[in-house]
Amino acid sequence: MANLKDHLGRPVVAVTGIGVVTSLGVGKAENWAALTSGKSGIHPITRFPVALLNTQISGMIDFLPSSTKGSSALTYELAETAAKEAVAEAGLDTGDFDGPLFLASPPVELDWADRLALYAGDKEGSGYERLLKVARSQNSLDMFETAQFGSIADRLADLFGTRGLPITLSTACASGATAIQLGVEAIRRGECDRALSIGADGSATAEALIRFSLLSALSTNNAVPAKASKPFSKDRDGFVLAEGSAALVLESLESALARGAEVLGILRGCGEKSDDFHRTRSKPDGSPAIGAVKAALADAGLREDEIDYVNAHGTSTPENDKMEHLSLSTVFGERIRKIPVSSNKSMIGHTLSAAGAIEAAFSLMTMREGVIPPTINYDNPDPSIELDVVPNVKRKAEVRTVLSNSFGFGGQNTCLVMAREPV
């Protein structure tokens, strides 16, 4: 009989449903097949013209009905699609989830198509004065909803019958992990038996791409898109902007067992530490990331030598991969050379607000399947980063525990520790 309380006397949190969408496809089966065969979802941008853009590739989701309908519509559809898969797998009614919703999604802004359409609605005046004039004279409620931060979660709450005020959050590129962390914490506080945590991001607009590009964050390796994302390689030159989503049904182990649900994994621990060094760069000694990893291990009640695999943040930017290696080697010491550390982003790119949730989903599948997805494009190793990155080809392995890292602009560092089985 598994323990229902953890080492600190809190309810053990199980995962009973997983859903995922990435540029590799819709659903767990399609994604897992592609991920373990080392396939890349990175491709040339077709959603908008790439004239004048330094980066012309991405991992955009181009195969959903909302793919051309703007960030808000696509982010919603991504969230809904992943959550439906997760809730169905958990064996729960789609309309009666009856637990809180935590949604990690990108900050919303009115799309340019809408700004331009509004502007064309009149001939007098200019700039925002005209936009405001048109707005007050016509019904723009659909547009309004796309620019309200709470709208996507509100619609999801309606559809899934989640309980109470849904929380929409952003911790930049750590958002997906934070959504899971909030669900874990709510269950541990005894506020609910289950929570729906979703990370979704369909915000790869031209403006978003240009903004990241102006910060020199993106790979400009346009010639062979599938080769552009190369975490831990010597010639890595930035991340690849991407879209996707994942949803987890989190549930107290007690509730899961009581209703006979299949336990897909355990959310053992969460750790967090913010960085006060710089808006985009990490403290040179890596102490905040180190602190986050250690906090997650402590929260999980595991020692360093009890982690079997690290699902890296591994963005393929020069800065991240160097800092991530520094923090991992500080925490794990010499043993880090022997722990497999792979980056899903080598295949799916950086899905921003969704990344932490997608990578948690893949971490759970890694343990269940006993197969570690590779870091592809590892042709030119960075000699200063001595890691077993599971180069280029998947590896069979017994993986009982995973550390998944998520680091974001604004000094956000969040780590999750997951386990295959309850204790």
Add this chain to the structure above:
Amino acid sequence: MVNRDVVISGIGLVSSLGEGGDAHWDKMTAPGVAPVTDAERFHPYVVHPLPEIDWGLQIAKRGDQRQMETWQRLGTYTAGMALDDAGIKGNDDLTATMDMVVAAGGGERDEAVDAGVLAASENRTDRDVLLNEKLTTELRPTLFLAQLSNLLAGNISIVHKVTGSSRTFMGEEGAGVAAIETAAARIRSGQSTHVLVGGSFQTEHPDMLLGYELGRYLHRGPWKPVWQRQGSEGGGVVTGSGGAFLVLEAREHAEARGQNIYAQLGPVVSGRTRRRNGGLEAGIAELISRTELPGGELLAISGASGAHAATAAEKAALEANPAIAARALSSLTGHMKEAQFPFAVALAALAVSRGAGYPAFEAGEKAFAGKPASVLATAVGYHQFEGMALVSAPR
């Protein structure tokens, strides 16, 4: 499960009325105080503008100030005031272990760049290429960071060294409600000992007004107080720039370090009424019933926005309880979106701490002459989500 008392041990406030708890108390308890408004800049909309602020008082480095647009600067400034007030600012042991939940929207876009794209769009059919042309050459690279929702929290970490956990909740008034509800729950359960929580809103940017006006929520024409806007031209919301941050703390943690306590934070409740089907009034009444109201006369600080439907529903729900005397804070400050609920909670804390109520903010608000032991704070979203909290004297 432990159940610790949550107290409010620090307050930072900025609005058109001024800055700081004391200044707000003095202004808002002076009978017949006139709101500060600007009816010219964004005609036909009235806004409550920011007062003049010496940013250097809370953001020492000019380099840090330059990295932020007004919304982030305002939030970072107000957060610094709250930390100062709680005796935490500059105490590295306390800031390094402090958790943070920030309620945020987005930051200010570059108005000139946007206007340039819009103007050029009239002579172009290849508008997507036009966007690439303009945005790649005219956007300031660092502006992105000044707009990102979670970078208000990021700047607070950098400037004030608050480096425990950091979460940013997005979503108008509901984000402010959820931020306080989550922070309080963390402290009650022992997950946190002290939390910085709050938000800021800078309305003096046309894109921020557009966010409301796409839903035709803004009041037009001459300024009116909150409860008197029904039937007026426009949607009823008058916005204001401002910020509110609170330091919430476990009682024993605050007492152990000899910190002044303003108030105890009682139940924080939130909801999501499916408003399309009506029923908002009943939803608000249900929230009131969950706040464990004490008997007798009760002061309420209402965050009502003025939005016609939501404000009418809140008014009816509050008036259904004859013991409640409500004050609509937006009559004096304007609607501050994500900062609205933290601001209402702060004003409630000031009242129980001072042992006195606020006079009516407008004609028609019921008199309240007693010494409030508890004050209700509400925020009913102009469009969605609602919440409230009961704030009580510290004991």
